[in-house]
Amino acid sequence: MPDTPQQDSPQQNIAPPDSRLALANRRIVLGVTGGIAAYKSAELIRRLKDLGADVRVVMTPAAQEFITPLTLQALSGNPVHTTLLDTEAEAAMGHIELARWGDLILVAPASADFLARMAHGHGNDLLTTLCLAARCPLAVAPAMNQAMWASRSNQDNIALLQARGIPLFGPAAGEQACGDVGPGRMLEPTELAHLTAGLFPRQLLTGTRITITAGPTREAIDPVRYISNHSSGKMGFALAEAARDAGAQVTLISGPVHLPTPDRVQRIDVVSAQDMYDASLGALKQTDIFIATAAVADFRVENSRNQKIKKQDNSGTIQDGRMTLTLVENPDIVAAVASHSPKPFTVGFAAETQDVENYARQKIARKGLDMIVANDVSRSDIGFNSDQNAVTVIWPDGQQAIDLASKAQIARDLVTLIATHYQQQHKNAR
Numbered sequence: 345m346p347d348t349p350q351q352d353s354p355q356q357n358i359a360p361p362d363s364r365l366a367l368a369n370r371r372i373v374l375g376v377t378g379g380i381a382a383y384k385s386a387e388l389i390r391r392l393k394d395l396g397a398d399v400r401v402v403m404t405p406a407a408q409e410f411i412t413p414l415t416l417q418a419l420s421g422n423p424v425h426t427t428l429l430d431t432e433a434e435a436a437m438g439h440i441e442l443a444r445w446g447d448l449i450l451v452a453p454a455s456a457d458f459l460a461r462m463a464h465g466h467g468n469d470l471l472t473t474l475c476l477a478a479r480c481p482l483a484v485a486p487a488m489n490q491a492m493w494a495s496r497s498n499q500d501n502i503a504l505l506q507a508r509g510i511p512l513f514g515p516a517a518g519e520q521a522c523g524d525v526g527p528g529r530m531l532e533p534t535e536l537a538h539l540t541a542g543l544f545p546r547q548l549l550t551g552t553r554i555t556i557t558a559g560p561t562r563e564a565i566d567p568v569r570y571i572s573n574h575s576s577g578k579m580g581f582a583l584a585e586a587a588r589d590a591g592a593q594v595t596l597i598s599g600p601v602h603l604p605t606p607d608r609v610q611r612i613d614v615v616s617a618q619d620m621y622d623a624s625l626g627a628l629k630q631t632d633i634f635i636a637t638a639a640v641a642d643f644r645v646e647n648s649r650n651q652k653i654k655k656q657d658n659s660g661t662i663q664d665g666r667m668t669l670t671l672v673e674n675p676d677i678v679a680a681v682a683s684h685s686p687k688p689f690t691v692g693f694a695a696e697t698q699d700v701e702n703y704a705r706q707k708i709a710r711k712g713l714d715m716i717v718a719n720d721v722s723r724s725d726i727g728f729n730s731d732q733n734a735v736t737v738i739w740p741d742g743q744q745a746i747d748l749a750s751k752a753q754i755a756r757d758l759v760t761l762i763a764t765h766y767q768q769q770h771k772n773a774r
């Protein structure tokens with residue numbers, strides 16, 4: 345199967361999920377030890393990041409003789425860790441915290457000396473200490489002279505590591521930097537990155553980029569007053585967590601709410617509908633699925649004021665004890681997303697107080713959506729600001745009710761349903 349959609353397909357705008365983001369949300373601690381192959385670590389960081397990984401680098405003193413921490417810091421976008429007994433580094437992220445941070449410790453290149461120390465449980469530098477303290481899996485990519493690789497002691501160490509279930513990536517055979525020919529070359533970075541991705545199970549939405557809007561928007565009247573609504577953001581934040589847990593790379597565009605950012609989710613804070621519109625359209629290049637949970641203000645104040653409006657205002661806004669505001673329509677974010685080319689799979693929510701399904705069906709057509717989640721907000725036990733919800737999911741030729749449950753559970757059910765329809769649309773598009 346080609347992994348780009350065919351030109352004449354009606355769904356040609358949808359980017360297919362592929363192995364591009366096979367490491368989305370994954371945190372890799374990359375250990376670099378001393379050897380000529382250390383220069384390939386720079387490329388390896390880029391390949392791991394291409395697949396969506398967040399990478400933190402730990403270098404042994406010998407590794408720093410071959411490549412500078414600064415290079416690997418610039419490429420990883422994170423500070424490089426070099427010493428065990430450094431109070432400043434420990435204050436920023438201690439070695440135990442770093443060991444807990446990673447989903448995998450990959451040592452590439454792994455020198456014969458490092459493999460020996462690892463096999464025998466040494467903890468005499470930062471990298472070996474991390475390997476001892478880690479709860480996550482470890483993997484090694486050996487790189488050394490072919491005679492060292494073949495030596496009895498190295499092979500015994502390798503056997504010890506393999507007996508512990510530590511995956512061994514390579515080494516490859518071929519011409520070596522020293523002129524010898526034989527096994528001992530580190531595998532190429534692209535192959536290492538894909539072997540690393542292969543250690544993690546594929547999930548329902550692995551490789552998929554999801555943008556979610558959440559919470560209310562605030563439309564300023566003046567610097568101290570605004571128009572808004574009762575959305576707490578709970579439904580949107582629950583969806584962000586559920587999508588992340590299904591393997592998606594999630595961008596959460598949130599209006600003003602009092603919720604902590606879910607782990608491994610990229611959050612963009614906005615205030616007004618116009619801000620949310622700009623952020624949503626700006627995220628579209630990296631969006632395969634767009635979910636509009638936000639309760640966006642349909643209208644904003646036409647001439648919001650820069651100074652607080654006084655009760656005795658004489659500009660005509662306040663007259664005879666009445667304040668008059670002219671409201672103008674805000675842009676419709678989800679409709680703009682759905683009419684965009686390329687178009688992501690677009691899911692709206694419909695907050696209604698009566699004739700819920702009927703109004704929701706009208707919105708699907710009017711806004712050009714692939715799916716809509718109808719929410720009865722006349723009930724106080726569900727919808728706005730509650731911890732529970734009950735919804736009916738509607739798509740052009742079907743619908744499914746999701747009964748009363750926590751927003752976390754509703755979000756998981758929604759993510760499964762959305763993923764199924766999104767993947768079906770893909771299949772049809774190919």
Ligand code: PMT
Nearest residue numbers: 575576577578579636639640677678692693694695728729
């Ligand atoms: O945040 P919580 O307290 O957890 O509450 C959750 C919720 C009730 C807010 C949520 O479940 C919900 O129903 N969200 C949609 C609220 C809404 O604004 O519905 P609507 O029928 O007015 O809008 C329809 C769709 O168009 C929505 O997807 C909305 O995000 C979108 N829209 C609306 C107006 C606008 N200018 N731009 C938009 O994108």
